Amino acid sequence: MSFPITLALATFCCIIMSAFVDAQSGGFSINLVHRDFEGSPFYNPKETPARRVGIAGRRSIGRVSRSISDPSDPDAQLTANNGEYLVNISLGTPPFPIVAIADTGSDIIWTQCKPCTKRLFDTKSSSSYRTVSCSSNACNSLQSEGSSCSSDGSVCEYQVSYGDQSHTQGDVAAETLTLESKTGNPVALPKTVIGCGHDNAGTFSPKGSGIVGLGGGPASLVSQLGSSIGGKFSYCMVPYAAAKPTSTMNFGTNAVVSGNGVLSTPLISDPSQPTFYFLQLEAVSVGSKKIAFQGSSIGGSGNIIIDSGTTLTLVPTDFFSQLSDAVETQVTGGTKTSDPEGFFSLCYVPDSSLKLPPVTAHFKGADVVLTSDNIFIQVNDKVVCLAFYANDQLSIYGNVAQQIFLIGYDLPKQTLSFKPTDCTNT
Numbered sequence: 001m002s003f004p005i006t007l008a009l010a011t012f013c014c015i016i017m018s019a020f021v022d023a024q025s026g027g028f029s030i031n032l033v034h035r036d037f038e039g040s041p042f043y044n045p046k047e048t049p050a051r052r053v054g055i056a057g058r059r060s061i062g063r064v065s066r067s068i069s070d071p072s073d074p075d076a077q078l079t080a081n082n083g084e085y086l087v088n089i090s091l092g093t094p095p096f097p098i099v100a101i102a103d104t105g106s107d108i109i110w111t112q113c114k115p116c117t118k119r120l121f122d123t124k125s126s127s128s129y130r131t132v133s134c135s136s137n138a139c140n141s142l143q144s145e146g147s148s149c150s151s152d153g154s155v156c157e158y159q160v161s162y163g164d165q166s167h168t169q170g171d172v173a174a175e176t177l178t179l180e181s182k183t184g185n186p187v188a189l190p191k192t193v194i195g196c197g198h199d200n201a202g203t204f205s206p207k208g209s210g211i212v213g214l215g216g217g218p219a220s221l222v223s224q225l226g227s228s229i230g231g232k233f234s235y236c237m238v239p240y241a242a243a244k245p246t247s248t249m250n251f252g253t254n255a256v257v258s259g260n261g262v263l264s265t266p267l268i269s270d271p272s273q274p275t276f277y278f279l280q281l282e283a284v285s286v287g288s289k290k291i292a293f294q295g296s297s298i299g300g301s302g303n304i305i306i307d308s309g310t311t312l313t314l315v316p317t318d319f320f321s322q323l324s325d326a327v328e329t330q331v332t333g334g335t336k337t338s339d340p341e342g343f344f345s346l347c348y349v350p351d352s353s354l355k356l357p358p359v360t361a362h363f364k365g366a367d368v369v370l371t372s373d374n375i376f377i378q379v380n381d382k383v384v385c386l387a388f389y390a391n392d393q394l395s396i397y398g399n400v401a402q403q404i405f406l407i408g409y410d411l412p413k414q415t416l417s418f419k420p421t422d423c424t425n426t
């Protein structure tokens with residue numbers, strides 16, 4: 001994807017050095033935990049499986065409240081707390097543990113700091129914390145995040161407002177961010193540019209401490225890592241019904257997707273929406289019926305965003321009607337039923353007689369054959385529902401459709417790769 005990040009990164013005064021990657025043999029991997037899995041701080045044991053899936057579906061719709069109608073407005077680009085995957089990080093020296101939302105649909109890395117009262121990071125206890133001056137290149141590079149100066153003109157500040165009226169604002173700083181590598185050896189990233197939120201209000205949960213942005217803008221973790229990871233990252237997400245609750249995210253050489261079965265499609269940039277990763281979806285086939293896809297009008301020649309933080313695949317109403325009708329017409333066996341939460345429109349009892357038609361997503365240059373786990377989401381032991389939803393604002397290729405694939409982003413080559421993979425073994 002041709003982002004305007006190369007130039008922006010060149011102006012960052014606090015770029016992470018490549019030496020840490022060399023120490024990790026060129027790459028590293030971390031665990032991602034779904035917010036609805038047991039062990040997540042967001043997990044609510046009182047919620048039924050159907051309730052959890054219904055809420056996840058509504059979170060998918062909520063993410064469309066990002067600033068898509070007015071790309072010039074930098075302060076309303078996502079909906080707070082709607083990310084689906086969490087990552088354990090630490091900030092400061094000594095490290096202070098934080099549970100943050102890992103979000104490919106946002107950029108800035110921020111956490112709650114004192115004088116907040118929930119899971120706060122005390123900057124005075126860290127020997128590596130440094131505020132960023134207004135005259136720094138790093139502050140100038142964060143203009144898309146609403147950067148400004150403090151009243152005395154000495155400290156760079158940020159402010160991000162969200163589509164659900166939540167907001168976070170505070171100081172821009174350079175700090176050591178530590179990721180919990182899957183090898184057991186923590187990966188310390190010194191001088192990472194972060195937001196230290198002193199005023200965070202709205203729907204932010206006290207169980208989570210902030211966001212790790214993984215989007216395409218210059219403030220994201222991926223962009224700050226830049227050439228040290230070769231512009232590469234990947235992830236492999238386990239199905240919702242899998243016994244293993246953790247998924248994997250890879251950086252650098254660990255993120256290379258290669259071997260038999262790899263399919264690649266162009267990543268497409270939209271300068272007005274640099275955060276998002278756009279693809280060109282040409283059609284979806286259900287059995288022998290091929291349905292042309294129009295998609296969103298934003299994104300240049302790209303017509304759909306790929307987003308790890310959105311559960312469902314969101315498509316225009318007309319396309320959804322054709323897709324749903326094609327699936328329903330070609331399903332054999334099974335018993336059609338209703339969603340216990342009343343959210344999904346096409347659901348079945350998943351007994352042994354249920355046979356689903358083959359479904360293929362035809363991206364430019366890549367015909368991705370989907371499995372039943374990509375097409376239907378298990379609401380409970382007795383109900384599965386079509387994991388697509390009608391939405392005319394913005395088309396999003398959600399994480400249910402991405403499960404059981406190793407998804408690799410190669411930003412220098414502007415390609416995204418799919419490889420069918422047993423993600424429980426990654």
